[in-house]
């Protein structure tokens with residue numbers, strides 16, 4: 001009989017946490033919302049970990065307002081850098097491993113091929129910088145999962161925005177010069193669970209497959225919803241008015257190379273998972 005590790009998931013109100021909670025749905029899983037555990041409070045983190053004594057801490061808590069981070073670096077650092085540091089310090093005391101969820105925004109996006117786990121990081125935003133600092137807080141035995149363009153059933157995300165605009169037949173404009181792998185929280189959560197079972201450590205890119213621009217992503221969603229794809233028009237990032245405060249990588253495509261090396265299948269092409277997700281969203 002295999003013994004399930006006791007897993008503690010932070011940021012329980014977030015979109016990824018909600019799907020992680022479903023995937024790890026055992027009596028050995030504890031999900032703590034921000035109100036129950038603020039990861040930026042070192043003492044609270046210490047006492048929670050010494051109380052619950054998890055085997056694995058999955059940190060899905062973050063300040064994900066990329067533009068907001070530009071105007072409040074202190075808050076971004078407190079949550080995205082200090083938070084993971086507090087978790088590692090507490091993990092050290094209770095003997096837990098940490099899984100830190102990270103982002104494509106640790107890269108500058110100028111490479112002309114998909115990013116490998118070993119590629120040089122060079123974040124261009126406060127969000128990306130503070131998330132990289134969160135990665136650097138990890139130890140050798142911890143796991144860093146970088147994902148990109150997350151959408152799911154829970155929380156607010158671009159998929160839900162597009163579905164809402166499509167339903168109201170409003171015209172949309174999306175940039176066609178930023179490309180990435182749209183990733184669905186339900187698929188990413190399954191792969192994270194597989195990595196935890198394997199006791200994987202180091203850096204893994206975990207995304208759905210199928211690189212598209214935001215414009216192509218919107219077109220694909222409209223197509224699947226049976227709406228005319230002419231409802232969306234392309235625009236260049238430089239034409240955005242007003243410009244977004246945070247710089248985004250032009251190339252956000254993460255190659256899931258380490259998953260292949262570990263003998264795991266990466267999450268499927270996003271177009272395979274999209275119909276089921278749309279059905280649930282539109283129900």
Ligand SMILES: NC(=O)c1ccc[n+]([C@@H]2O[C@H](COP(=O)([O-])OP(=O)(O)OC[C@H]3O[C@@H](n4cnc5c(N)ncnc54)[C@H](OP(=O)(O)O)[C@@H]3O)[C@@H](O)[C@H]2O)c1
Nearest residue numbers: 011013014015016034038039061062064101103147149150
């Ligand atoms: N969203 C994306 O496109 C994307 C892309 C790549 C990587 N990621 C990474 O994936 C992970 C999950 O992202 P997500 O999209 O699920 O984010 P999300 O929906 O914004 O969830 C983040 C959760 O963290 C909570 N939180 C914020 N500050 C906290 C604190 N000090 N202590 C405890 N909880 C706190 C938030 O609570 P409140 O809502 O109450 O503030 C929220 O429930 C994050 O590490 C993110 O950086 C996201």
